[in-house]
Amino acid sequence: xEILAIQNLKKSFGSKKVLCGLDLSVPEHSIFGFxxxxxxxxxxxxxxxxxxxxxxxxxxxVCGEKVRFGQTRTNRHIGYLPDVPEFYSYMTALEYxxxxxxxxxxxxxxxAVRSNELLExxxxxxxxxxxxxxxxxxxxxxxxxxxxxxxxxLLICDEPTSALDxxxxxxxxxxxxxxxxxxxxxxxxxxxxxxxxxxxEAAFLDxxxxxxxxxxxxxxxxxxxxxxxxxxxQEEDAGILIKAFxxxxxxxxxxLAFHGSEERFFGIMxxxxxxxxxxxxxxxxxxxLESLFLEVTK
Amino acid sequence: xxxxxxxxxxxxxxxxxxxRFLILVLLxxxxxxxxxxxxxxxxxxxxxxxxxxxxxxxxVTTVQVDAMTSWTQFFKNSPIVLIVFVLIFSDSFTRxxxxxxxxxxxxxxxxxxxxxxxxxxxxLSLWTLDYALYFAVTYGYNAYFWDNGIAxxxxxxxxxxxxxxxxxxxxIVLFSSLLQNNTGxxxxxxGISLLTYLLSFLPKAKVxxxxxxMNANSLLSGAEEAEAYMKAIAAxxxxxxxxxxxxxxxxxxxxx
Numbered sequence: 001x002e003i004l005a006i007q008n009l010k011k012s013f014g015s016k017k018v019l020c021g022l023d024l025s026v027p028e029h030s031i032f033g034f035x036x037x038x039x040x041x042x043x044x045x046x047x048x049x050x051x052x053x054x055x056x057x058x059x060x061x062v063c064g065e066k067v068r069f070g071q072t073r074t075n076r077h078i079g080y081l082p083d084v085p086e087f088y089s090y091m092t093a094l095e096y097x098x099x100x101x102x103x104x105x106x107x108x109x110x111x112a113v114r115s116n117e118l119l120e121x122x123x124x125x126x127x128x129x130x131x132x133x134x135x136x137x138x139x140x141x142x143x144x145x146x147x148x149x150x151x152x153x154l155l156i157c158d159e160p161t162s163a164l165d166x167x168x169x170x171x172x173x174x175x176x177x178x179x180x181x182x183x184x185x186x187x188x189x190x191x192x193x194x195x196x197x198x199x200x201e202a203a204f205l206d207x208x209x210x211x212x213x214x215x216x217x218x219x220x221x222x223x224x225x226x227x228x229x230x231x232x233x234q235e236e237d238a239g240i241l242i243k244a245f246x247x248x249x250x251x252x253x254x255x256l257a258f259h260g261s262e263e264r265f266f267g268i269m270x271x272x273x274x275x276x277x278x279x280x281x282x283x284x285x286x287x288x289l290e291s292l293f294l295e296v297t298k
Numbered sequence: 299x300x301x302x303x304x305x306x307x308x309x310x311x312x313x314x315x316x317x318r319f320l321i322l323v324l325l326x327x328x329x330x331x332x333x334x335x336x337x338x339x340x341x342x343x344x345x346x347x348x349x350x351x352x353x354x355x356x357x358v359t360t361v362q363v364d365a366m367t368s369w370t371q372f373f374k375n376s377p378i379v380l381i382v383f384v385l386i387f388s389d390s391f392t393r394x395x396x397x398x399x400x401x402x403x404x405x406x407x408x409x410x411x412x413x414x415x416x417x418x419x420x421x422l423s424l425w426t427l428d429y430a431l432y433f434a435v436t437y438g439y440n441a442y443f444w445d446n447g448i449a450x451x452x453x454x455x456x457x458x459x460x461x462x463x464x465x466x467x468x469x470i471v472l473f474s475s476l477l478q479n480n481t482g483x484x485x486x487x488x489g490i491s492l493l494t495y496l497l498s499f500l501p502k503a504k505v506x507x508x509x510x511x512m513n514a515n516s517l518l519s520g521a522e523e524a525e526a527y528m529k530a531i532a533a534x535x536x537x538x539x540x541x542x543x544x545x546x547x548x549x550x551x552x553x554x
Contacts, residue, residue, distance in 0.1 A: 050405050052554045065462065070550045079404040086397040088308065090315035102304030104406040146402065 002061075003154050003184045004049065009058035014266050018044045020151035022058070026154075026201070028187050031176065034188040034193035034291075036205035037083060037297060042188035044159050045205070050080055057216045063153055079147030079183070081157040085139055089132040093124050093142050095130060104150045106225060107126065112147075116138045118145040122175055127145055137168035144175055150185070155179060157187035161194055172184070173198050202289070211296040227259035227285045230268070233278040244271055254280070304414045305403070306486055309420040318386055319424070325382055326428040329375050329461065329493025334443060337368040350477060365444040366518065369452065372436045373514045376459050383425060388484045390417050391474035401554050410549045413470065419540055421467045429460050455514035455526055460510040464532040466491055468541035475548035508534035 002025045009022040018041040026032045037041045037160045047053045049060055049070035060067040062074040089098050094115060101111035119125045122141035135140065140160060147155055160176070161169040169191075176287060177198050178187055195202050196216065203213035212219060231254055234236045238254040245268055258265060272279060305329050313319040316319035341361045394400035403409065434523050449455075466487060473486040491509075510530035516522040 001543065047554075052401065054553055070410065072404070075405050075407045078405065080402070084398070085402065086399050087402070088399055089313065090312060099304060099308055100402075100406055102307075103301040103403055103408045150406070177533055180551060218372060234330075 002026065003063060004062040004186060005048070007049060007059045007061075007200045008047070009045065009046060009060065010056040011041075011053065012056060016247045017056075018034050018208055019048075022209060024203060024210055024213065025291055026184060028184050029180070030154075031180055031185045031198050031202045032187070034186060034203035034205065035190065035192065035195060035197035035202055035293060036188070037190060040205045041208055042205060043158055046080075046156055047186060049073060049156065051234065068267055074149070077153045079149070079152035079155045081140075081143040081147045081155070081160055083141035083158040083160075084136075084163065085146075087131045087139065087142065089148075090130060092130055093119060093134075096142065097146060099148045100149050106150055107259070114149060114151075115145075119180065120150075121145070123171070128130060135168075137164055137171065140164060140168065140172055141175065144172070144179070145161070145192060148179060152183055154188075155183045157185065159188055159190070161189065161191060169194070204293060206297045212292070216289075219289065220286065224294070227257060228265055229255055229257055229281075229283045230272075231255045231280040233280050237277045240275070241268070241271075241277070257285075302416060304368065305408060305416040306413055306419060313420065313424065315455070322383065322424065322428050323431065326367055326379060326432040329379050329433055333371040333375060333436045334368040334372050334439035337363045338443065341369065353510055365440040365445075365446050365448050367452075368436060369449045369518055370515060371457070371458065373512075373518075376514075377512070379429070380463050383463070384466060384470065384484065384487060387421055388422070388474075388487065389480040390421065390470075392478065392480040395404050395478060397552070403446060403552060411546045414475065414542065414546045416550050417474075417521045418471050418545075419474055421470065422464060423465055425440070425463050426460065429456075429463060434463075440522065449518045450520045451517050451524055454527075455517045456509040458517075458527060461531060461534050462508055465508045465511075465538050468538035468545075471545045472541040472548075475542060475545035475552065505529045506533045508537065531539050 003023070004026040006022055006024040010017075010021050011019040014139075023044060024045075034042055034045070044053065044200045048055050049062065049067060051067050051069050051074065053070045065077075088099070089159065092097065095176050097113060097115035097118065100113065106114070116125070119127070122145045124138065124141060125143065127138070130138070131142070140163075144157070144160070147157070148275070157176070172195060175209050176187070179185065199216055201213070201215050202219060204211045212222065214222070230241070230248075232241065233244045233254070235254050238250065238256055241256060242248050242250060244257075245259055247264070248258050248268070251257050258268065271277075332415045340363050344361050391400075397450055400413065403413070437446065437452070446452060469487045469490055470483060477483050477486065495509040495512075497503045498509040504510060505526070506529050508530060510527060511534060513522075517524065517527070
């Protein structure tokens with residue numbers, strides 16, 4: 001089942017067209033990476049899903065219900081974490097979660113259990129200080145806790161890791177992975193290693209449209225292999241191979257990179273076998289999301 | 299109603315923990331004490347200055363002070379306490395727009411009209427409490443030193459000033475629903491108040507102008523009767539309700 005469906009979404013700010021016919025569908029229980037450059041319109045799309053922006057055209061459905069601007073009943077299905085979450089700094093983390101639970105109409109007993117459970121999950125269980133003194137990473141973690149509070153079917157995170165150091169980033173990704181059991185996660189980012197680490201699906205946003213969408217394996221499969229790396233044991237063997245095949249390029253030490261058809265590659269292999277050239281390693285150069293991203297956003 | 303009360307509770311907690319509540323109470327009590335104190339000190343100050351005034355040809359005779367002097371001072375200081383209140387609370391909405399704290403509350407499904415109503419309730423209740431405190435302190439001292447009976451319609455005059463404050467608060471809410479920053483809200487609220495004051499010089503507009511509510515001294519001295527203010531009272535009350543209602547409509551259309 002689709003948890004989020006966007007059809008032909010359009011939005012401009014003045015003369016600047018940010019989204020021009022965005023189509024997207026997010027299946028249930030996926031971790032969906034929404035990839036795009038800074039200023040590509042990721043935040044705009046997310047605010048439209050939350051009914052915070054008036055769109056110029058198109059429809060958005062969350063759990064099959066249509067999103068309407070201003071009166072946002074669909075938000076009861078959604079937990080949202082903004083890129084830089086800001087809380088009432090005079091409250092403690094627990095007080096803030098209680099406030100959130102009360103405004104979303106949660107049952108009192110459930111709220112007490114749930115807020116403690118979530119604070120433990122994000123590692124703020126022992127934190128008794130007011131939010132004023134929280135670091136950015138702590139705020140980001142509290143942000144996830146508040147977003148998960150009313151057990152949303154869809155968790156939307158706007159660049160949750162962009163502003164964090166490597167430790168903070170790892171913590172957030174681990175929490176998101178843990179949250180996968182309970183919800184569908186839709187998160188925007190421009191950090192491709194994060195997508196490769198935790199996402200099951202991804203879409204590239206470019207020029208206000210989805211340039212490519214699919215599971216991570218599908219996306220990788222969209223481009224043929226980038227070629228092979230051949231490393232010989234002896235340096236002179238590398239020289240012999242280069243002389244025989246002019247499309248091999250010398251790399252570091254005795255490595256040779258090859259970009260070309262499979263047929264040609266088998267030709268090289270045959271030559272290697274016939275001349276009994278000892279090989280250290282042969283490796284296929286996998287297409288990375290980065291090379292794909294650079295290609296689609298060209 | 300639960301979300302509304304939760305947001306309301308948060309508003310009071312904010313006023314208390316950010317120290318605004320305390321500052322306001324202290325200031326209003328201080329101003330309340332100042333009115334009778336200034337009245338009480340006037341003869342003494344006149345005596346001190348009488349020599350230098352005498353040299354410049356002014357002859358100071360005995361100065362008579364009574365409750366009326368203190369009440370005049372009370373209404374002279376009322377605009378100042380109102381301005382202080384506006385300055386302290388005019389960013390009640392805009393602070394939340396800017397920091398993005400409201401955004402999170404709205405994405406939790408909190409209705410926008412509840413935000414407008416909760417914030418209006420906070421401002422009105424604090425203004426009521428603080429103005430009552432300001433009034434009670436002056437009233438108490440005046441009763442102790444002199445006799446409050448000398449001034450006519452003290453309660454009505456003070457209630458009129460309170461209502462003017464309510465009208466100004468509804469302007470804060472209205473402009474907060476339209477504008478993005480605090481400076482704009484303060485300037486527009488001040489601008490409209492000033493414009494209303496200037497318009498009240500026109501004889502035809504005068505009886506309906508909320509600014510007439512500030513003219514309490516004529517009521518105290520008996521120069522005007524209570525009936526003369528009724529249309530202005532009704533106009534201020536109706537306008538305040540309209541402003542809040544329009545704010546709710548604006549807020550529903552606002553892109554956060």
